[in-house]
Amino acid sequence: MAEITIDGRNLEVADGLTSLVAAEKAGISIPHFCYHPALAPEGTCRMCVVDIEGAAKPEPSCSTVIRDGMKIETRSPRVVEARRNVLEFLLADHPIDCPICDKAGECRLQDYYRDYGFFSSDFHEQKKRRSKILKIGERLILDRERCILCTRCVRFLRDVTKTGEMGVFERGDNSEIGVADGVPVATAYSGNLVDLCPVGAITDAAFRFRTRTWFLDPKPSICPFCARGCRVDVDVHPGFARYPETGGILRVRPRPDATPAGPWICDVGRYAWIEIESRRARRIVWNKGAAEAVLSGDKVFSILGAKIRALSESGRTDRLTLVLHSGLTNEEWADVKAFRDGFNPRPKIRLADPPDDGGDDFLRTAERMPNRRGAAEAGCDLQPLDPGELREDTDILFVFAGIWGDIGDLERRLEVWRTIRTKALVSPVLTASDPLFDFVFPCAIPYEKSGSYIGFDGRRREFTAVRPAPEEAESEGEILRSLLAACGLGARTPGGS
Amino acid sequence: MAEKYLTRSFDPAGPRSFKTYADTGGYSGARKALAEMTPAMVMGEVKAAHLRGRGGAGFPAGLKWGFIPQASPAPKYLCVNADEGEPGTFKDRYILAHDPHLLLEGVVIVSYAVGIHKAYVYVRGEYEELARRLEEAISEAVSQGALGENIFGSGFSLNVLVHRGAGAYICGEETALLESLEGYRGQPRLKPPFPASVGLFGNSTVINNVETLANLPGIILHGADWFLGLGKPKDGGTRLYSVSGSVVKPGVYELPTGTSLREIIFTHAGGLAPGRTLKAVIPGGLSSAILLPGEIDVAMDCDSLAAAGSMIGSAGIIVIDDGVSMKTVLDRVTKFYAHESCGQCTPCRVGTSWIRRIVRRMNGGGRRADDLDRIARLAEAMKGRTFCPFGDAAALPVLALIGKFRTELEG
Numbered sequence: 001m002a003e004i005t006i007d008g009r010n011l012e013v014a015d016g017l018t019s020l021v022a023a024e025k026a027g028i029s030i031p032h033f034c035y036h037p038a039l040a041p042e043g044t045c046r047m048c049v050v051d052i053e054g055a056a057k058p059e060p061s062c063s064t065v066i067r068d069g070m071k072i073e074t075r076s077p078r079v080v081e082a083r084r085n086v087l088e089f090l091l092a093d094h095p096i097d098c099p100i101c102d103k104a105g106e107c108r109l110q111d112y113y114r115d116y117g118f119f120s121s122d123f124h125e126q127k128k129r130r131s132k133i134l135k136i137g138e139r140l141i142l143d144r145e146r147c148i149l150c151t152r153c154v155r156f157l158r159d160v161t162k163t164g165e166m167g168v169f170e171r172g173d174n175s176e177i178g179v180a181d182g183v184p185v186a187t188a189y190s191g192n193l194v195d196l197c198p199v200g201a202i203t204d205a206a207f208r209f210r211t212r213t214w215f216l217d218p219k220p221s222i223c224p225f226c227a228r229g230c231r232v233d234v235d236v237h238p239g240f241a242r243y244p245e246t247g248g249i250l251r252v253r254p255r256p257d258a259t260p261a262g263p264w265i266c267d268v269g270r271y272a273w274i275e276i277e278s279r280r281a282r283r284i285v286w287n288k289g290a291a292e293a294v295l296s297g298d299k300v301f302s303i304l305g306a307k308i309r310a311l312s313e314s315g316r317t318d319r320l321t322l323v324l325h326s327g328l329t330n331e332e333w334a335d336v337k338a339f340r341d342g343f344n345p346r347p348k349i350r351l352a353d354p355p356d357d358g359g360d361d362f363l364r365t366a367e368r369m370p371n372r373r374g375a376a377e378a379g380c381d382l383q384p385l386d387p388g389e390l391r392e393d394t395d396i397l398f399v400f401a402g403i404w405g406d407i408g409d410l411e412r413r414l415e416v417w418r419t420i421r422t423k424a425l426v427s428p429v430l431t432a433s434d435p436l437f438d439f440v441f442p443c444a445i446p447y448e449k450s451g452s453y454i455g456f457d458g459r460r461r462e463f464t465a466v467r468p469a470p471e472e473a474e475s476e477g478e479i480l481r482s483l484l485a486a487c488g489l490g491a492r493t494p495g496g497s
Numbered sequence: 498m499a500e501k502y503l504t505r506s507f508d509p510a511g512p513r514s515f516k517t518y519a520d521t522g523g524y525s526g527a528r529k530a531l532a533e534m535t536p537a538m539v540m541g542e543v544k545a546a547h548l549r550g551r552g553g554a555g556f557p558a559g560l561k562w563g564f565i566p567q568a569s570p571a572p573k574y575l576c577v578n579a580d581e582g583e584p585g586t587f588k589d590r591y592i593l594a595h596d597p598h599l600l601l602e603g604v605v606i607v608s609y610a611v612g613i614h615k616a617y618v619y620v621r622g623e624y625e626e627l628a629r630r631l632e633e634a635i636s637e638a639v640s641q642g643a644l645g646e647n648i649f650g651s652g653f654s655l656n657v658l659v660h661r662g663a664g665a666y667i668c669g670e671e672t673a674l675l676e677s678l679e680g681y682r683g684q685p686r687l688k689p690p691f692p693a694s695v696g697l698f699g700n701s702t703v704i705n706n707v708e709t710l711a712n713l714p715g716i717i718l719h720g721a722d723w724f725l726g727l728g729k730p731k732d733g734g735t736r737l738y739s740v741s742g743s744v745v746k747p748g749v750y751e752l753p754t755g756t757s758l759r760e761i762i763f764t765h766a767g768g769l770a771p772g773r774t775l776k777a778v779i780p781g782g783l784s785s786a787i788l789l790p791g792e793i794d795v796a797m798d799c800d801s802l803a804a805a806g807s808m809i810g811s812a813g814i815i816v817i818d819d820g821v822s823m824k825t826v827l828d829r830v831t832k833f834y835a836h837e838s839c840g841q842c843t844p845c846r847v848g849t850s851w852i853r854r855i856v857r858r859m860n861g862g863g864r865r866a867d868d869l870d871r872i873a874r875l876a877e878a879m880k881g882r883t884f885c886p887f888g889d890a891a892a893l894p895v896l897a898l899i900g901k902f903r904t905e906l907e908g
Binding site: 041042043044045046047049056057058063082085086088089090092093122123124125126148149167168170171172173174175 | 665682687835836837838839840841842843844846847848849850851854855858865871874878881882883884
């Protein structure tokens with residue numbers, strides 16, 4: 001431990017901390033651009049300078065390790081002047097296009113300019129022109145006029161993903177970031193560059209111009225696209241009354257504590273919701289014969305309830321089969337158990353997940369579902385779905401398809417299941433197989449659920465819904481409870497939402 | 498005339514071969530160190546000689562070597578800084594051109610003292626011919642047993658490699674030199690750690706200027722007292738002063754440390770061209786603050802020039818006469834630093850460029866009344882605020898020019 005003084009406050013801090021981190025731990029924030037808590041200190045933006053007793057000049061706090069007895073001033077007149085100068089330098093050539101810049105509202109340059117006094121410009125030269133819309137990745141747009149050369153993007157690709165697609169080119173004030181030989185950023189973690197960029201230089205083609213950031217309401221959740229359990233913020237737009245299309249999920253970002261490796265998520269976790277949202281199922285559908293009929297939810301549940309009751313009356317509820325996926329929350333597994341135990345004999349329960357994709361050597365786990373351990377621990381005697389089975393021994397089949405609307409090879413399985421009398425699909429998205437089911441239920445996506453998962457590491461992670469499920473969609477747990485209730489065989493069992 | 502050591506037997510015809518160098522006593526310093534002295538004795542002798550670095554910063558060489566951790570089993574490296582880029586400085590090329598073995602002997606001595614077995618000579622990109630000559634000298638020395646395995650039968654081995662830079666001024670900064678040598682973009686590293694602990698390829702590294710190392714054979718052969726006797730008590734030896742600009746005899750002059758600037762210009766370099774009068778002198782390379790004619794009685798050593806508000810730097814003396822406009826000088830100075838800034842840190846990248854653009858606008862007729870104040874303010878915002886000493890190097894000459902020639906610059 002070391003005893004230090006920051007802005008007159010005596011503090012005892014762990015050895016080896018930098019003065020920036022020590023100050024932040026004491027609640028004193030120090031402005032910075034190039035410093036990032038999950039990257040090695042760079043010391044080049046010169047924004048985080050502080051005065052250290054005995055030092056001839058302000059020192060960058062991001063790279064100055066504390067020593068016992070050190071006295072640090074973070075707001076001395078000399079420090080404030082140095083930071084104003086840095087801002088003045090960074091703003092000299094910077095376009096003043098905040099009204100059309102996607103970063104406005106969460107831009108460090110904007111924030112610090114306000115903090116350091118809204119000084120007026122003393123720059124009377126021609127601003128440098130640089131390329132404005134350079135596509136450097138599938139969804140990454142680089143505006144070099146806005147870039148302040150903090151090199152966070154370069155260092156992330158060099159040190160974290162180790163793919164090294166970007167670098168600094170040219171020298172002095174001709175320095176520009178870019179991709180080598182025009183080869184785009186191809187890492188599966190490219191979206192993190194947008195979060196890392198402290199200004200509006202790297203923007204996200206999937207997000208830009210869709211809203212202003214200050215309208216967004218970040219809601220914490222757990223990423224459901226693999227078993228890593230990364231903590232994310234789902235940015236939800238509450239929607240304007242006169243423009244309902246403005247609502248909905250606009251962006252998914254890692255939370256500062258997303259993973260122990262840093263505030264990173266993969267591009268699947270960041271962008272997969274876009275495709276899912278674009279084909280959301282919203283209404284319950286009854287495919288009666290050739291014509292697709294739309295009925296109220298209650299009516300559909302009562303039709304299915306009657307069919308299950310008929311099985312029950314002849315003691316054949318073991319010919320009722322649920323095909324489930326391990327994206328269900330632990331709480332939903334309780335609903336599954338209650339459903340199963342509501343019948344005698346018990347219905348068959350099978351597990352069918354989309355095939356593992358092998359993951360990667362960073363964050364992506366091999367399994368694509370978030371709660372395989374929770375499913376295993378649910379006590380439902382889960383057996384994997386055998387491709388050939390169910391044809392002979394099932395009369396009523398419920399397929400819960402999970403977030404992708406895919407249990408793997410669904411079309412071929414449906415061929416096998418052609419003779420099964422009643423088939424129902426529960427899916428958050430419309431699928432090509434919808435017409436082959438008698439009933440199709442829209443269900444919630446994981447962000448619309450509250451509950452918990454047990455991730456790859458055996459740790460339980462809880463989350464709450466970021467918004468309600470749309471229209472007639474409900475969580476899989478709710479659907480099971482409604483169905484059980486519609487069978488009229490027992491009281492609705494309380495469970496997760 | 499004062500005693501010359503470094504240039505005592507320079508041959509204007511070309512570089513001395515191993516044979517002519519050895520015939521005039523060459524390599525006897527290295528032989529003495531290897532045969533009669535322990536590494537600690539060599540280091541002690543150099544410390545006692547108060548040999549200060551000739552590259553610009555003036556850091557005592559013996560002290561620098563002392564920072565190398567001796568106990569570590571990891572390899573240690575020597576980097577010879579031959580990236581002579583400071584405008585007005587051309588002394589290292591003089592050594593490389595005329596007496597490469599003098600440098601190589603120094604390399605053997607420092608390597609023996611510190612326990613180094615691999616040395617790199619980082620040669621300025623423009624010195625293509627000199628790099629070639631140096632490589633020839635190295636193979637000559639290897640064939641004569643002065644480099645390579647088992648030097649002079651002492652059991653001590655040392656390999657020397659030549660690496661050519663690509664012409665960036667910043668690569669003369671020692672950590673940028675290391676980055677460049679490792680194959681990366683030439684820009685300074687964050688310090689600490691300093692190269693003595695984490696240097697080339699992550700290992701302890703000594704970095705010394707060519708002229709600094711060229712002094713070692715003399716110190717070992719004749720002793721620290723002899724060396725101190727040549728110069729000043731805390732700043733020993735002779736120096737190679739590069740004199741350029743408006744003098745009758747521009748060139749490199751070896752004179753004692755502490756020789757007065759006036760004496761160098763008027764006695765040795767022949768004074769100004771006929772009909773010209775002295776207007777200003779840049780005493781230690783472009784990065785040093787300019788001096789007025791009334792300020793040139795200063796002694797050319799580290800401390801005296803610092804006291805005079807300038808610095809000895811690389812001892813590159815640029816003499817400016819009354820025919821030169823200070824506007825031109827300001828133009829050239831600001832152009833150079835804007836061109837050579839590596840761009841890594843904010844104040845230097847933007848400061849040098851902004852100042853440059855103001856100067857260009859002023860010279861183009863678009864002068865604003867407060868431009869000089871603006872330039873001075875921006876220079877102050879760079880001074881002491883940049884990642885490496887480049888910011889100071891760019892700010893100080895500009896501030897001195899504005900301070901001393903404001904009336905002319907405003908006119």
